Amino acid sequence: MTAAFLGMLQRLGRWGLSALERLGRGTVFFVYVIGGFPEILRRGRLIVAQIYAVGALSLVIIVVSGIFVGMVLGLQGYNTLVDFGASESLGELVALSLVRELGPVVTALLYAGRAGSALTAEIGLMKTTEQLSAMEMMAVDPLHRVIAPRLLAGIISMPLLAAIFSILGVYGGHFVGVTLLGVDDGAYWSQMQATVDWYDDILNGVIKSFVFGIVVTWIALFEGYDTAPTSEGISRATTRTVVNSSLAVLGLDFVLTALMFNK
Protein backbone atom coordinates (compact mmCIF):
# COMPACT_ATOMS: atom_id res chain seq x y z
CA MET A 1 0.00 0.00 0.00
CA THR A 2 2.53 2.57 1.10
CA ALA A 3 4.97 1.15 -1.42
CA ALA A 4 2.47 1.71 -4.21
CA PHE A 5 1.79 5.21 -2.95
CA LEU A 6 5.48 6.00 -2.77
CA GLY A 7 5.94 4.63 -6.26
CA MET A 8 3.20 6.88 -7.50
CA LEU A 9 4.72 9.85 -5.76
CA GLN A 10 8.06 9.02 -7.26
CA ARG A 11 6.61 8.85 -10.75
CA LEU A 12 4.81 12.10 -10.21
CA GLY A 13 8.03 13.71 -9.04
CA ARG A 14 9.95 12.38 -12.00
CA TRP A 15 7.28 13.59 -14.38
CA GLY A 16 7.28 16.98 -12.74
CA LEU A 17 11.03 17.29 -12.96
CA SER A 18 11.18 16.31 -16.59
CA ALA A 19 8.33 18.67 -17.42
CA LEU A 20 10.17 21.48 -15.65
CA GLU A 21 13.36 20.60 -17.44
CA ARG A 22 11.63 20.72 -20.80
CA LEU A 23 10.04 24.02 -19.92
CA GLY A 24 13.47 25.38 -19.06
CA ARG A 25 14.97 24.16 -22.31
CA GLY A 26 11.98 25.49 -24.20
CA THR A 27 12.47 28.90 -22.63
CA VAL A 28 16.16 29.02 -23.51
CA PHE A 29 15.21 27.97 -27.05
CA PHE A 30 12.62 30.74 -27.24
CA VAL A 31 14.96 33.44 -26.02
CA TYR A 32 17.70 32.31 -28.38
CA VAL A 33 15.32 32.29 -31.35
CA ILE A 34 14.09 35.78 -30.49
CA GLY A 35 17.73 36.82 -30.64
CA GLY A 36 17.64 35.97 -34.33
CA PHE A 37 14.79 38.38 -35.10
CA PRO A 38 16.91 41.44 -35.96
CA GLU A 39 18.90 39.43 -38.47
CA ILE A 40 15.80 37.83 -39.96
CA LEU A 41 13.86 41.08 -40.17
CA ARG A 42 16.46 42.30 -42.65
CA ARG A 43 15.63 39.33 -44.88
CA GLY A 44 11.96 39.90 -45.52
CA ARG A 45 11.66 37.20 -48.13
CA LEU A 46 12.28 34.46 -45.57
CA ILE A 47 9.41 35.75 -43.45
CA VAL A 48 7.04 36.19 -46.36
CA ALA A 49 7.63 32.61 -47.47
CA GLN A 50 6.79 31.38 -43.99
CA ILE A 51 3.73 33.62 -43.68
CA TYR A 52 2.54 31.93 -46.83
CA ALA A 53 3.23 28.47 -45.39
CA VAL A 54 1.71 28.93 -41.94
CA GLY A 55 -0.79 31.71 -42.59
CA ALA A 56 -2.04 31.63 -46.15
CA LEU A 57 -2.28 27.85 -46.26
CA SER A 58 -4.40 27.91 -43.09
CA LEU A 59 -6.86 30.31 -44.71
CA VAL A 60 -9.25 27.72 -46.12
CA ILE A 61 -9.95 26.04 -42.82
CA ILE A 62 -10.21 29.41 -41.05
CA VAL A 63 -12.62 30.82 -43.64
CA VAL A 64 -14.90 27.79 -43.63
CA SER A 65 -14.90 27.46 -39.84
CA GLY A 66 -15.47 31.19 -39.36
CA ILE A 67 -18.57 31.18 -41.54
CA PHE A 68 -20.03 28.09 -39.89
CA VAL A 69 -19.31 29.17 -36.34
CA GLY A 70 -20.98 32.51 -37.14
CA MET A 71 -24.00 30.73 -38.60
CA VAL A 72 -24.35 28.53 -35.54
CA LEU A 73 -24.04 31.57 -33.29
CA GLY A 74 -26.74 33.29 -35.30
CA LEU A 75 -29.05 30.32 -34.95
CA GLN A 76 -28.45 29.63 -31.28
CA GLY A 77 -28.44 33.30 -30.39
CA TYR A 78 -31.69 33.94 -32.24
CA ASN A 79 -33.46 31.02 -30.56
CA THR A 80 -32.44 32.26 -27.13
CA LEU A 81 -33.00 35.97 -27.73
CA VAL A 82 -36.35 35.61 -29.42
CA ASP A 83 -37.85 34.22 -26.19
CA PHE A 84 -37.00 37.51 -24.51
CA GLY A 85 -38.13 39.54 -27.46
CA ALA A 86 -34.57 40.76 -27.90
CA SER A 87 -33.74 39.29 -31.22
CA GLU A 88 -32.43 42.60 -32.56
CA SER A 89 -29.53 42.23 -30.10
CA LEU A 90 -28.31 39.33 -32.22
CA GLY A 91 -25.61 41.44 -33.86
CA GLU A 92 -24.17 42.35 -30.46
CA LEU A 93 -24.18 38.76 -29.25
CA VAL A 94 -22.56 37.36 -32.36
CA ALA A 95 -19.91 40.05 -32.55
CA LEU A 96 -18.96 39.99 -28.89
CA SER A 97 -18.72 36.18 -28.76
CA LEU A 98 -16.52 36.18 -31.81
CA VAL A 99 -14.26 39.09 -31.06
CA ARG A 100 -13.71 38.30 -27.40
CA GLU A 101 -13.62 34.52 -27.34
CA LEU A 102 -14.35 32.38 -30.32
CA GLY A 103 -12.29 34.26 -32.84
CA PRO A 104 -8.96 34.03 -30.99
CA VAL A 105 -9.58 30.63 -29.36
CA VAL A 106 -11.03 28.65 -32.24
CA THR A 107 -8.53 30.16 -34.65
CA ALA A 108 -5.69 29.17 -32.33
CA LEU A 109 -7.02 25.61 -32.01
CA LEU A 110 -7.41 25.28 -35.77
CA TYR A 111 -4.02 26.83 -36.32
CA ALA A 112 -2.45 24.34 -33.90
CA GLY A 113 -3.98 21.47 -35.83
CA ARG A 114 -3.21 22.79 -39.28
CA ALA A 115 -0.02 24.84 -39.11
CA GLY A 116 1.40 23.76 -35.74
CA SER A 117 1.48 20.08 -36.55
CA ALA A 118 2.96 20.82 -39.96
CA LEU A 119 5.70 22.95 -38.40
CA THR A 120 6.59 20.23 -35.92
CA ALA A 121 6.74 17.57 -38.60
CA GLU A 122 8.79 19.78 -40.89
CA ILE A 123 11.37 20.75 -38.28
CA GLY A 124 11.45 17.21 -36.90
CA LEU A 125 12.14 15.81 -40.34
CA MET A 126 14.82 18.40 -40.98
CA LYS A 127 16.48 17.31 -37.77
CA THR A 128 16.11 13.60 -38.49
CA THR A 129 17.60 13.93 -41.96
CA GLU A 130 20.53 15.93 -40.56
CA GLN A 131 19.57 19.08 -42.44
CA LEU A 132 19.87 21.18 -39.31
CA SER A 133 23.18 19.56 -38.53
CA ALA A 134 24.42 20.23 -42.06
CA MET A 135 23.44 23.88 -41.70
CA GLU A 136 25.42 24.12 -38.51
CA MET A 137 28.44 22.72 -40.30
CA MET A 138 27.93 25.34 -43.00
CA ALA A 139 28.22 27.94 -40.24
CA VAL A 140 24.54 28.80 -40.53
CA ASP A 141 22.63 28.88 -37.26
CA PRO A 142 19.46 26.85 -37.84
CA LEU A 143 17.73 28.46 -34.87
CA HIS A 144 18.07 31.81 -36.56
CA ARG A 145 17.83 30.80 -40.21
CA VAL A 146 15.07 28.18 -39.96
CA ILE A 147 13.22 28.62 -36.67
CA ALA A 148 13.15 32.41 -36.23
CA PRO A 149 11.32 33.22 -39.50
CA ARG A 150 8.72 30.59 -38.70
CA LEU A 151 8.10 31.96 -35.24
CA LEU A 152 7.82 35.47 -36.59
CA ALA A 153 5.44 34.32 -39.31
CA GLY A 154 3.24 32.60 -36.72
CA ILE A 155 3.14 35.71 -34.55
CA ILE A 156 2.17 37.87 -37.52
CA SER A 157 -0.33 35.44 -39.00
CA MET A 158 -2.37 34.53 -35.98
CA PRO A 159 -4.01 37.91 -35.27
CA LEU A 160 -4.78 38.27 -38.98
CA LEU A 161 -6.33 34.82 -39.13
CA ALA A 162 -8.37 35.51 -36.00
CA ALA A 163 -9.59 38.79 -37.50
CA ILE A 164 -10.62 37.05 -40.70
CA PHE A 165 -12.38 34.39 -38.65
CA SER A 166 -14.33 36.97 -36.66
CA ILE A 167 -15.30 39.05 -39.68
CA LEU A 168 -16.59 36.06 -41.58
CA GLY A 169 -18.36 34.85 -38.44
CA VAL A 170 -20.21 38.15 -38.22
CA TYR A 171 -21.34 37.70 -41.81
CA GLY A 172 -22.29 34.07 -41.11
CA GLY A 173 -24.45 35.23 -38.21
CA HIS A 174 -25.91 37.95 -40.42
CA PHE A 175 -26.81 35.42 -43.07
CA VAL A 176 -28.68 33.15 -40.65
CA GLY A 177 -30.16 35.89 -38.43
CA VAL A 178 -31.08 38.53 -40.99
CA THR A 179 -31.43 36.73 -44.29
CA LEU A 180 -33.00 33.48 -43.05
CA LEU A 181 -34.70 34.32 -39.74
CA GLY A 182 -35.76 37.88 -40.45
CA VAL A 183 -33.95 39.95 -37.82
CA ASP A 184 -33.87 43.59 -38.87
CA ASP A 185 -30.78 44.36 -40.90
CA GLY A 186 -30.27 47.86 -39.48
CA ALA A 187 -30.70 46.60 -35.91
CA TYR A 188 -28.12 43.85 -36.44
CA TRP A 189 -25.41 46.33 -37.43
CA SER A 190 -26.34 49.26 -35.20
CA GLN A 191 -26.55 47.13 -32.05
CA MET A 192 -23.12 45.80 -32.93
CA GLN A 193 -21.71 49.26 -33.49
CA ALA A 194 -23.19 50.58 -30.29
CA THR A 195 -21.88 47.89 -28.00
CA VAL A 196 -18.64 46.53 -29.35
CA ASP A 197 -15.91 48.64 -27.84
CA TRP A 198 -12.76 49.31 -29.77
CA TYR A 199 -10.46 49.03 -26.79
CA ASP A 200 -12.24 46.62 -24.43
CA ASP A 201 -13.32 44.10 -27.01
CA ILE A 202 -11.36 44.37 -30.21
CA LEU A 203 -7.97 45.22 -28.80
CA ASN A 204 -8.24 42.61 -26.07
CA GLY A 205 -9.20 40.03 -28.67
CA VAL A 206 -6.20 40.99 -30.75
CA ILE A 207 -3.94 40.72 -27.71
CA LYS A 208 -5.30 37.24 -27.05
CA SER A 209 -4.67 36.03 -30.58
CA PHE A 210 -1.22 37.57 -30.51
CA VAL A 211 -0.36 35.65 -27.32
CA PHE A 212 -1.83 32.45 -28.74
CA GLY A 213 0.20 32.94 -31.90
CA ILE A 214 3.41 33.14 -29.91
CA VAL A 215 2.60 30.18 -27.67
CA VAL A 216 1.29 27.78 -30.30
CA THR A 217 4.10 28.49 -32.75
CA TRP A 218 6.69 28.26 -30.01
CA ILE A 219 5.38 24.90 -28.81
CA ALA A 220 5.22 23.56 -32.37
CA LEU A 221 8.75 24.64 -33.21
CA PHE A 222 10.24 23.46 -29.95
CA GLU A 223 8.58 20.05 -30.22
CA GLY A 224 9.98 19.71 -33.71
CA TYR A 225 13.44 20.81 -32.70
CA ASP A 226 13.45 18.62 -29.61
CA THR A 227 12.09 15.52 -31.32
CA ALA A 228 13.82 12.16 -31.10
CA PRO A 229 15.35 11.74 -34.57
CA THR A 230 13.19 8.83 -35.71
CA SER A 231 9.88 8.54 -37.53
CA GLU A 232 8.23 7.48 -34.29
CA GLY A 233 9.72 10.50 -32.56
CA ILE A 234 8.25 12.81 -35.18
CA SER A 235 4.79 11.33 -34.91
CA ARG A 236 4.85 11.62 -31.12
CA ALA A 237 6.12 15.18 -31.28
CA THR A 238 3.35 16.11 -33.71
CA THR A 239 0.71 14.71 -31.40
CA ARG A 240 2.25 16.51 -28.44
CA THR A 241 2.19 19.78 -30.34
CA VAL A 242 -1.53 19.56 -30.97
CA VAL A 243 -2.38 18.42 -27.44
CA ASN A 244 -0.08 20.76 -25.56
CA SER A 245 -0.78 23.83 -27.59
CA SER A 246 -4.55 23.27 -27.42
CA LEU A 247 -4.35 22.93 -23.65
CA ALA A 248 -2.11 25.96 -23.43
CA VAL A 249 -4.56 28.01 -25.51
CA LEU A 250 -7.54 27.06 -23.38
CA GLY A 251 -5.68 27.63 -20.12
CA LEU A 252 -4.25 30.95 -21.23
CA ASP A 253 -7.63 32.02 -22.52
CA PHE A 254 -9.04 31.70 -19.05
CA VAL A 255 -6.18 33.63 -17.50
CA LEU A 256 -6.31 36.39 -20.12
CA THR A 257 -10.08 36.65 -19.91
CA ALA A 258 -9.91 36.96 -16.13
CA LEU A 259 -7.31 39.71 -16.46
CA MET A 260 -9.05 41.62 -19.24
CA PHE A 261 -12.75 41.44 -18.68
CA ASN A 262 -13.25 41.55 -14.91
CA LYS A 263 -15.07 44.69 -14.05
Place this chain on the structure above:
Amino acid sequence: MGGYRRISAPDQPRSARMQNNNKNSSEPLVRIRGLIFKRGQRAIFDNVDIDIRRGGITAIMGPSGCGKTTLLRLIGGQLKPLSGSVRVDGIEVPRLSRRALMNLRKRMGMLFQSGALLTDLNVFENVAFPLREHTPLPEAVIRDLVLMKLEAVGLRGARGLMAAQLSGGMARRVALARAIALEPMMIMYDEPFTGQDPISMGVLVRLIKSLNEALGITSVIVSHDIQETVSIADYVYILSAGKIVGQGTPAELAGTNSQWVRQFMQALSDGPVRFHYPAPSITEDLQL
Protein backbone atom coordinates in the same frame (compact mmCIF):
# COMPACT_ATOMS: atom_id res chain seq x y z
CA MET B 1 38.47 24.46 -61.52
CA GLY B 2 40.29 27.38 -60.01
CA GLY B 3 39.91 29.87 -62.85
CA TYR B 4 37.76 32.38 -61.01
CA ARG B 5 38.67 34.55 -58.09
CA ARG B 6 38.83 32.84 -54.78
CA ILE B 7 36.17 33.93 -52.37
CA SER B 8 37.92 35.92 -49.71
CA ALA B 9 38.48 33.89 -46.61
CA PRO B 10 35.93 34.80 -43.96
CA ASP B 11 37.39 37.07 -41.32
CA GLN B 12 39.31 35.20 -38.72
CA PRO B 13 37.91 35.07 -35.21
CA ARG B 14 39.83 37.01 -32.59
CA SER B 15 40.78 33.89 -30.72
CA ALA B 16 42.28 32.46 -33.88
CA ARG B 17 44.51 35.48 -34.32
CA MET B 18 45.52 35.53 -30.71
CA GLN B 19 46.48 31.91 -30.76
CA ASN B 20 49.28 32.68 -33.15
CA ASN B 21 47.91 31.10 -36.26
CA ASN B 22 50.75 28.94 -37.42
CA LYS B 23 50.61 28.48 -41.16
CA ASN B 24 53.84 26.59 -41.61
CA SER B 25 53.06 23.46 -43.48
CA SER B 26 54.83 21.09 -41.13
CA GLU B 27 52.20 21.66 -38.48
CA PRO B 28 49.21 19.42 -39.20
CA LEU B 29 45.94 21.15 -40.01
CA VAL B 30 44.10 18.94 -37.53
CA ARG B 31 45.89 17.71 -34.48
CA ILE B 32 44.05 15.38 -32.13
CA ARG B 33 45.70 14.31 -28.89
CA GLY B 34 44.46 12.02 -26.15
CA LEU B 35 40.90 12.13 -27.43
CA ILE B 36 38.37 10.43 -25.19
CA PHE B 37 34.69 10.38 -26.09
CA LYS B 38 31.91 8.24 -24.67
CA ARG B 39 28.36 7.41 -25.57
CA GLY B 40 26.82 6.28 -22.31
CA GLN B 41 29.25 3.81 -20.83
CA ARG B 42 30.76 2.88 -24.16
CA ALA B 43 34.03 4.58 -25.03
CA ILE B 44 33.87 5.45 -28.72
CA PHE B 45 37.38 6.93 -28.56
CA ASP B 46 39.81 5.90 -25.93
CA ASN B 47 42.95 8.01 -26.02
CA VAL B 48 43.26 8.52 -29.76
CA ASP B 49 45.92 10.64 -31.48
CA ILE B 50 45.40 11.68 -35.10
CA ASP B 51 47.21 14.16 -37.32
CA ILE B 52 45.74 15.41 -40.55
CA ARG B 53 48.45 16.87 -42.72
CA ARG B 54 47.93 20.16 -44.55
CA GLY B 55 47.22 19.69 -48.21
CA GLY B 56 47.10 15.93 -47.97
CA ILE B 57 44.41 13.30 -48.24
CA THR B 58 44.02 11.43 -45.00
CA ALA B 59 41.76 8.42 -44.81
CA ILE B 60 40.06 7.20 -41.66
CA MET B 61 38.89 3.64 -42.02
CA GLY B 62 37.30 1.21 -39.70
CA PRO B 63 34.33 -1.09 -39.27
CA SER B 64 30.80 0.27 -39.21
CA GLY B 65 29.89 1.85 -35.89
CA CYS B 66 33.47 2.40 -34.78
CA GLY B 67 32.95 6.14 -34.59
CA LYS B 68 34.11 7.57 -37.91
CA THR B 69 31.19 9.95 -38.25
CA THR B 70 31.58 10.82 -34.58
CA LEU B 71 35.21 11.76 -35.23
CA LEU B 72 34.20 14.18 -37.99
CA ARG B 73 31.62 15.75 -35.70
CA LEU B 74 34.25 16.19 -33.04
CA ILE B 75 36.53 17.92 -35.53
CA GLY B 76 33.65 20.13 -36.67
CA GLY B 77 32.81 21.05 -33.10
CA GLN B 78 29.32 19.52 -33.11
CA LEU B 79 30.32 17.19 -30.30
CA LYS B 80 32.62 17.95 -27.42
CA PRO B 81 35.20 15.42 -26.26
CA LEU B 82 35.22 14.17 -22.70
CA SER B 83 38.89 15.00 -22.60
CA GLY B 84 41.76 15.53 -24.95
CA SER B 85 42.57 18.17 -27.48
CA VAL B 86 41.15 18.76 -30.96
CA ARG B 87 43.04 21.53 -32.74
CA VAL B 88 42.12 22.73 -36.21
CA ASP B 89 44.53 25.19 -37.80
CA GLY B 90 45.98 25.89 -34.40
CA ILE B 91 42.59 26.57 -32.81
CA GLU B 92 41.32 24.45 -29.94
CA VAL B 93 37.84 23.55 -31.21
CA PRO B 94 36.02 22.44 -28.03
CA ARG B 95 36.83 25.73 -26.31
CA LEU B 96 35.60 28.04 -29.06
CA SER B 97 32.73 30.41 -28.53
CA ARG B 98 29.76 29.88 -30.79
CA ARG B 99 30.71 32.78 -33.01
CA ALA B 100 34.33 31.71 -33.36
CA LEU B 101 33.19 28.18 -34.12
CA MET B 102 30.93 29.50 -36.88
CA ASN B 103 33.86 31.39 -38.35
CA LEU B 104 36.01 28.29 -38.29
CA ARG B 105 33.27 26.24 -39.93
CA LYS B 106 33.12 28.62 -42.87
CA ARG B 107 36.55 27.28 -43.69
CA MET B 108 35.55 23.62 -43.35
CA GLY B 109 33.34 21.68 -45.69
CA MET B 110 31.60 18.53 -44.66
CA LEU B 111 29.96 15.97 -46.85
CA PHE B 112 27.35 14.18 -44.79
CA GLN B 113 26.86 10.46 -45.07
CA SER B 114 23.21 11.00 -45.99
CA GLY B 115 23.85 14.06 -48.13
CA ALA B 116 21.62 16.13 -45.84
CA LEU B 117 20.37 18.36 -48.66
CA LEU B 118 17.77 20.94 -47.72
CA THR B 119 14.57 19.34 -48.91
CA ASP B 120 12.65 22.55 -49.46
CA LEU B 121 15.20 23.77 -52.00
CA ASN B 122 16.13 22.50 -55.43
CA VAL B 123 19.59 21.37 -56.45
CA PHE B 124 20.69 24.81 -57.61
CA GLU B 125 19.51 26.53 -54.45
CA ASN B 126 21.13 23.89 -52.27
CA VAL B 127 24.53 24.58 -53.78
CA ALA B 128 23.86 28.32 -53.71
CA PHE B 129 22.85 28.19 -50.05
CA PRO B 130 26.27 28.70 -48.42
CA LEU B 131 27.13 31.40 -50.98
CA ARG B 132 23.94 33.29 -50.29
CA GLU B 133 24.37 32.98 -46.55
CA HIS B 134 27.99 34.00 -46.34
CA THR B 135 28.86 36.17 -49.31
CA PRO B 136 27.35 39.33 -50.75
CA LEU B 137 28.01 38.10 -54.30
CA PRO B 138 25.63 39.29 -57.00
CA GLU B 139 23.17 36.82 -58.45
CA ALA B 140 25.04 36.45 -61.74
CA VAL B 141 28.25 35.44 -59.98
CA ILE B 142 26.42 33.01 -57.72
CA ARG B 143 24.85 31.45 -60.77
CA ASP B 144 28.21 30.96 -62.44
CA LEU B 145 29.79 29.54 -59.31
CA VAL B 146 26.94 27.13 -58.68
CA LEU B 147 26.91 25.89 -62.25
CA MET B 148 30.67 25.33 -62.15
CA LYS B 149 30.39 23.32 -58.95
CA LEU B 150 27.54 21.29 -60.39
CA GLU B 151 29.50 20.74 -63.58
CA ALA B 152 32.35 19.36 -61.49
CA VAL B 153 30.09 16.68 -60.04
CA GLY B 154 28.36 16.05 -63.36
CA LEU B 155 24.96 17.31 -62.30
CA ARG B 156 24.65 20.67 -64.06
CA GLY B 157 21.65 19.29 -65.90
CA ALA B 158 19.91 18.37 -62.66
CA ARG B 159 19.90 21.90 -61.27
CA GLY B 160 16.12 22.20 -61.34
CA LEU B 161 15.34 18.95 -59.53
CA MET B 162 14.17 18.99 -55.95
CA ALA B 163 16.32 17.18 -53.39
CA ALA B 164 13.67 14.46 -53.01
CA GLN B 165 13.87 13.66 -56.72
CA LEU B 166 17.52 12.62 -56.56
CA SER B 167 18.90 9.16 -56.03
CA GLY B 168 21.11 8.61 -53.00
CA GLY B 169 24.27 8.78 -55.09
CA MET B 170 23.17 11.94 -56.88
CA ALA B 171 22.23 13.58 -53.58
CA ARG B 172 25.71 12.83 -52.28
CA ARG B 173 27.27 14.49 -55.32
CA VAL B 174 25.09 17.58 -54.93
CA ALA B 175 26.11 17.68 -51.29
CA LEU B 176 29.72 17.56 -52.43
CA ALA B 177 29.13 20.48 -54.78
CA ARG B 178 27.64 22.35 -51.84
CA ALA B 179 30.55 21.47 -49.58
CA ILE B 180 33.06 22.94 -52.04
CA ALA B 181 30.98 26.03 -52.80
CA LEU B 182 32.88 28.23 -50.36
CA GLU B 183 36.21 26.64 -51.27
CA PRO B 184 37.12 25.65 -47.76
CA MET B 185 40.59 24.89 -46.49
CA MET B 186 39.49 21.40 -45.58
CA ILE B 187 36.75 19.02 -46.62
CA MET B 188 35.59 16.08 -44.56
CA TYR B 189 34.00 13.37 -46.67
CA ASP B 190 31.78 10.97 -44.79
CA GLU B 191 31.47 7.85 -46.94
CA PRO B 192 31.65 9.62 -50.31
CA PHE B 193 31.72 6.41 -52.33
CA THR B 194 28.82 4.37 -51.01
CA GLY B 195 25.90 4.18 -53.39
CA GLN B 196 27.90 5.31 -56.42
CA ASP B 197 27.98 3.35 -59.65
CA PRO B 198 31.45 2.54 -61.02
CA ILE B 199 31.46 5.54 -63.35
CA SER B 200 30.53 8.19 -60.82
CA MET B 201 32.79 6.44 -58.34
CA GLY B 202 35.73 7.00 -60.68
CA VAL B 203 34.63 10.59 -61.23
CA LEU B 204 34.41 11.20 -57.51
CA VAL B 205 37.79 9.71 -56.82
CA ARG B 206 39.33 11.95 -59.47
CA LEU B 207 37.36 14.94 -58.24
CA ILE B 208 38.55 14.55 -54.68
CA LYS B 209 42.07 14.13 -55.92
CA SER B 210 41.91 17.18 -58.18
CA LEU B 211 40.29 19.38 -55.52
CA ASN B 212 43.13 18.38 -53.32
CA GLU B 213 45.83 19.00 -55.87
CA ALA B 214 44.52 22.05 -57.71
CA LEU B 215 43.20 24.00 -54.75
CA GLY B 216 45.32 22.45 -52.04
CA ILE B 217 42.23 21.57 -50.05
CA THR B 218 43.08 19.27 -47.18
CA SER B 219 40.88 16.21 -47.36
CA VAL B 220 39.70 13.76 -44.76
CA ILE B 221 37.98 10.72 -46.15
CA VAL B 222 35.99 8.42 -43.94
CA SER B 223 35.21 5.26 -45.75
CA HIS B 224 35.19 1.54 -45.83
CA ASP B 225 35.67 1.31 -49.56
CA ILE B 226 39.24 0.24 -49.14
CA GLN B 227 40.43 0.15 -52.73
CA GLU B 228 39.13 3.56 -53.78
CA THR B 229 40.23 5.20 -50.59
CA VAL B 230 43.69 3.73 -50.54
CA SER B 231 44.16 4.65 -54.18
CA ILE B 232 44.07 8.37 -53.39
CA ALA B 233 44.99 8.62 -49.71
CA ASP B 234 48.43 9.79 -48.60
CA TYR B 235 47.99 8.49 -45.11
CA VAL B 236 45.57 6.03 -43.55
CA TYR B 237 44.35 5.51 -40.00
CA ILE B 238 42.51 2.35 -39.09
CA LEU B 239 40.17 2.62 -36.13
CA SER B 240 38.69 -0.19 -34.16
CA ALA B 241 37.07 -0.43 -30.76
CA GLY B 242 38.08 3.07 -29.75
CA LYS B 243 41.74 2.74 -30.67
CA ILE B 244 43.97 3.31 -33.65
CA VAL B 245 44.98 -0.18 -34.64
CA GLY B 246 47.06 0.78 -37.62
CA GLN B 247 48.38 3.79 -39.47
CA GLY B 248 50.74 4.63 -42.25
CA THR B 249 50.96 5.32 -45.93
CA PRO B 250 49.06 2.87 -48.13
CA ALA B 251 52.37 1.23 -49.08
CA GLU B 252 53.35 0.79 -45.44
CA LEU B 253 49.98 -0.69 -44.60
CA ALA B 254 50.10 -3.11 -47.51
CA GLY B 255 53.46 -4.37 -46.26
CA THR B 256 52.51 -4.60 -42.61
CA ASN B 257 52.18 -7.80 -40.71
CA SER B 258 49.76 -6.39 -38.16
CA GLN B 259 46.81 -8.73 -37.94
CA TRP B 260 44.35 -5.88 -37.40
CA VAL B 261 45.43 -4.11 -40.51
CA ARG B 262 45.59 -7.25 -42.61
CA GLN B 263 42.12 -8.25 -41.55
CA PHE B 264 40.70 -4.89 -42.49
CA MET B 265 42.60 -4.36 -45.70
CA GLN B 266 41.80 -7.83 -46.95
CA ALA B 267 38.23 -7.79 -45.65
CA LEU B 268 38.45 -10.97 -43.61
CA SER B 269 35.58 -11.59 -41.24
CA ASP B 270 37.86 -13.53 -38.94
CA GLY B 271 40.51 -11.77 -36.94
CA PRO B 272 41.06 -9.44 -34.03
CA VAL B 273 38.39 -6.97 -35.18
CA ARG B 274 35.02 -8.20 -34.13
CA PHE B 275 32.31 -8.06 -36.76
CA HIS B 276 29.63 -8.20 -34.06
CA TYR B 277 28.40 -5.43 -31.80
CA PRO B 278 29.16 -6.59 -28.23
CA ALA B 279 26.59 -9.24 -27.29
CA PRO B 280 26.18 -12.42 -25.26
CA SER B 281 27.12 -15.56 -27.14
CA ILE B 282 24.68 -16.68 -29.79
CA THR B 283 23.93 -20.00 -28.09
CA GLU B 284 23.02 -18.16 -24.91
CA ASP B 285 20.84 -15.69 -26.77
CA LEU B 286 18.93 -18.33 -28.71
CA GLN B 287 18.64 -20.40 -25.51
CA LEU B 288 20.01 -23.53 -27.14
